[in-house]
Amino acid sequence: MKQQFRTLDQFIIEKQADFPCATGGLSRLLRDIGIAAKVVNREINRAGLAGVFGETGTVNIQGECQQRLDVYANEQFITALKRGGECCAIVSEEDEELIAIDPGILGNARYIVAIDPLDGSSNIDVNVGIGTIFSIYRRVSTGGMVRPEDVLQKGNQQVAAGYIIYGSSTMLVYTTGNGVNGFTLDPSLGEFCLSHPDMMIPDHGRIYSVNEGNYIRFPEGVRRYIRYCQEEDLLTGRPYSSRYIGSMVADFHRNLIKGGIFIYPATTAAPNGKLRLIYECNPMAMIVEQAGGAASDGQTRILDLEVRELHQRSAIFIGSKSMVEKALEMMEVYSDVY
Numbered sequence: 001m002k003q004q005f006r007t008l009d010q011f012i013i014e015k016q017a018d019f020p021c022a023t024g025g026l027s028r029l030l031r032d033i034g035i036a037a038k039v040v041n042r043e044i045n046r047a048g049l050a051g052v053f054g055e056t057g058t059v060n061i062q063g064e065c066q067q068r069l070d071v072y073a074n075e076q077f078i079t080a081l082k083r084g085g086e087c088c089a090i091v092s093e094e095d096e097e098l099i100a101i102d103p104g105i106l107g108n109a110r111y112i113v114a115i116d117p118l119d120g121s122s123n124i125d126v127n128v129g130i131g132t133i134f135s136i137y138r139r140v141s142t143g144g145m146v147r148p149e150d151v152l153q154k155g156n157q158q159v160a161a162g163y164i165i166y167g168s169s170t171m172l173v174y175t176t177g178n179g180v181n182g183f184t185l186d187p188s189l190g191e192f193c194l195s196h197p198d199m200m201i202p203d204h205g206r207i208y209s210v211n212e213g214n215y216i217r218f219p220e221g222v223r224r225y226i227r228y229c230q231e232e233d234l235l236t237g238r239p240y241s242s243r244y245i246g247s248m249v250a251d252f253h254r255n256l257i258k259g260g261i262f263i264y265p266a267t268t269a270a271p272n273g274k275l276r277l278i279y280e281c282n283p284m285a286m287i288v289e290q291a292g293g294a295a296s297d298g299q300t301r302i303l304d305l306e307v308r309e310l311h312q313r314s315a316i317f318i319g320s321k322s323m324v325e326k327a328l329e330m331m332e333v334y335s336d337v338y
């Protein structure tokens with residue numbers, strides 16, 4: 001009987017054949033991430049039984065209480081990346097400093113990985129979707145340990161980006177700059193299998209996702225856009241539905257499939273926004289653009305933002321192109337009002 005499914009590994013190998021000069025390093029790196037994702041998924045699934053819920057009692061660089069699963073996921077991805085031999089540096093949400101890895105005498109390790117090992121920490125203990133986000137760059141310097149310019153590259157230099165969503169089913173979605181493909185973990189095979197080829201975000205949707213509890217702290221442009229979403233209009237299908245999980249991966253994934261906009265703006269309490277540029281905004285921006293959508297910080301395309309520091313924050317407006325454009329229009333009109 002003919003095999004009906006394509007595993008992530010098979011897909012990666014097939015794609016690599018399109019680039020005969022490629023060394024296979026990126027393919028191996030993506031496979032390493034896929035393996036770590038399966039280990040983390042197993043732990044998340046049995047978390048309630050294994051007693052790994054709850055806080056560790058430590059605080060990470062962001063000033064957030066670390067959850068046991070945050071720490072576990074961080075360890076698993078770092079171990080897999082170090083062991084794989086393709087990665088020369090890791091930026092992680094859970095580590096203040098860059099993790100530089102000796103690239104070896106041959107200098108074979110050419111990739112930098114930025115990762116949020118477990119996004120949506122506040123949802124860990126309550127059985128709601130959480131995720132992992134990753135971004136991959138090629139180092140620009142040659143030989144020796146990595147330098148700042150290798151790590152502080154703009155999002156438009158990413159060679160690959162992706163996320164894993166640990167939800168009602170577990171999926172890995174990634175792009176290498178040639179479209180977006182989604183793979184669902186088949187628990188009976190223990191393999192990610194291609195389930196969502198060539199993902200495209202609808203140009204227009206009927207969902208807006210924003211933490212409205214912060215409404216009074218938002219810029220006027222965002223407040224006006226929210227009111228616009230709530231108005232009645234047959235032509236655009238308004239009022240839109242409000243959906244906010246509080247896990248960027250889960251909110252983004254739903255909007256990618258159904259169409260919608262996710263906003264985490266600058267607020268009076270967090271003037272630079274909350275989400276981190278290198279390992280949250282940039283990878284999601286690459287994915288959404290590859291799927292036909294758009295991502296901006298309110299003025300500038302996310303992928304064109306200067307990267308000055310590892311844990312830099314950014315505001316983000318991301319999703320269906322026409323919805324992002326409308327929100328940006330309001331940001332511009334009300335740019336003087338706060």
Ligand code: AHM
Nearest residue numbers: 118119120121122211246247248249
């Ligand atoms: P985390 O990486 O510490 O989990 O924080 C990021 C998360 C995003 O997943 C989510 O969109 C956002 O924080 C929710 O923040 P808030 O609770 O302020 O709405």
Ligand code: MG
Nearest residue numbers: 116118119120
């Ligand atoms: Mg996060």
